[in-house]
Amino acid sequence: MLEVRDLTKSFDGFVAVSRVSFDVPKHSVSAIIGPNGAGKTTLFNLITGHLRCDTGRVVLNGRDVTGVPPHDLCRMGVGRSFQRTNIFAKLTVYENVQAAFVSHRGRGWNAFTPVRDLYRDETLRLLESLRLADRAGEVAGFLSHGAQKQLELGLALALEPDILLLDEPTAGMSASETRETIQLIDRLARERGLTLLFTEHDMEVVFSIAQKITVLHQGRVIADGSPAAVRADPEVRRVYLGERR
């Protein structure tokens, strides 16, 4: 589904991501883990076209999408959520998700008919599945952190993606919120037949749902494989899992 080949990116001489390669098979749940500053978010930004890579390629469904800007990439079935919650804070919950539908279905250039009820059913249905339906009229910026994260997931899902890239979907959440969110993501992914690629710092979460794990350390891939294999990897134990115990 998604192949990453030899991606490299440096900022003013600091190599943030160095020759990173990995695959994300279709319908899999894959995770990228690594300590802070390992280059996870940079890697995401390279894949989704926010940053331009120095070398390397990103291939989506056999198509080279290296350097394709975000607004085009998300038409090719890539949805993304951000580590720091990224929503339209002054719009209502309903307007947030509706905007994603409007944009994705190419209606954004219509400048003369009212937008209010456009894709109303789709929007409400999606909010329903995110358990946000009863808060549709609230201003998004006033929601709790956890609810904002869910809303952001809604923005990504409105694009009807095949692959969803989630950058720390549970960052800043309490233990119970984390559990709920992971269940939600897991359920939505299965219902919609999504391929998931996510970064996460919570190892419990990672080992509970990921089928494949890529470990980044100082911008390089030091392990890539099944959870069991990664857990047993001596280098991973030394630089990462070991550090925590």
Place this chain on the structure above:
Amino acid sequence: MRRVPWAPLVVVAALLVPAVGSRFYTFLANDVIIWALFATSLNLLVGYTGLVSFGHAAYFGIGAYTTGILMKKLGVPFLLAFPAAGVLAGAFALLFGLFCVRLTRIYFAMLTLAFAQIVWAICFKWNEVTGGEQGMPEVPYPDLAWMGTLPLVRDLRTSDHFYLVTVVLVALCLWILHRVVRSPFGRMLTTIRENAERAEFIGVHVRRYELAAFVLAGAFAGLAGGLFGIFNRGVFPDFAYWTKSSEVLIMTLLGGMGTFYGPSVGALALILLNQQIVSYTEYWPFVLGTILVVLLFGFPGGLGGALELLGRRLWRPRRA
């Protein structure tokens, strides 16, 4: 409770001004109405798209010169010269906008200012076409003789006839702009204002939308300029000068960029204040500055935001 149909009421009230007020009030109202369109066009950028333009007067000036030159020098009828102001201003907004939307925030603002100053300099120096420093006085009124045959308005002066035309045209423009901000396109613009990065990732081609907003805002500013040149009985280079850009920006802030009608309220307030305070003190800019400071700290939503708050306070209890 039924909603009050404010817009038609305001239009009707505006149309009645020549009949009930003096010549001076009609003059003031005409001024306000044209500036209201100018400020609302700017608000499409500032309030809805989140782009602060410091050079919006460029398009106002281009529109004014377009209509002025066409009508005075070439004898083109108003019916063509007026839309031409919008088209030409929009075309220049497209040209300048291509560069401006590549930049963000303060750099965007500075570049819009730079382009506006270029427009001003050209108007100031190009004697053969624009009349240079002297400007172009005596832009004729449109031929409104047909209004002399209509009942009710038959006995009004030509300037009053032009005023009525202005009211109708501005109302039409504002209606169009209102449709635009309530449309899917308008929603896309607000997502850019809120979070351009996220907007990209719901598939919004941010730069292209910003450019479209810039062109639209420029075109409507041009229409306002076209009307203003006739109203002012002449077109002068200072129409495109940066002080005009700041004046319209102040109106937008004063009135409140959070509401559609805010900038119109701002235009009304600024022109009336100017009129009133100037007759008491020569320190009018000092008074204005004080008012702005108080407003920005006390009511960040501007007069429009304050009115909305007041309205909510007044209506809510009855509904409950």
